Amino acid sequence: MFVSMEAITTIACAVSVVGSITGLGGWFIRRVDARFDKVDARFDRLEDRVxxxxxxxxxxxxxxxxxxxxPPRLATAR
Known part of the structure; x- marks a missing residue:
């Protein structure tokens, strides 16, 4: 079976794009989690202050x- 060079290149590009998107998604999630941890810490400090x-x-x-x-009474007790 013969596979053309264009097909191999297309498959390699698709795999690299999917890998890049997955890597960026993981990086983005870690970055957002770190930001949420900072915000949670600020809320905890604010809660302590309140x-x-x-x-x-x-x-x-x-x-x-x-x-x-x-408080003054309206009627005094006898």
Whole structure:
């Protein structure tokens, strides 16, 4: 069986294109995963900061409530 040089070249080019696309796809996925890991780390730090602010806000609310005292009653108890 005789295979022409053009057919062999076409098959080789197709294999190299598919290999290149597969390699680029893997590279792209690794790059996106690295970027997502960075964003996840930033979200974790932000979540820690928000939790800290929430805790401090609760402490401020308690301090303000202590300064204001109990709410005035409409009718006094006898």
């Amino acid at each position: 939790s800290g602010v929430e805790h401090e806000l609760t402490e401020v609310k308690i301090a303000v409530a202590r300064l204001e005292g109990p």
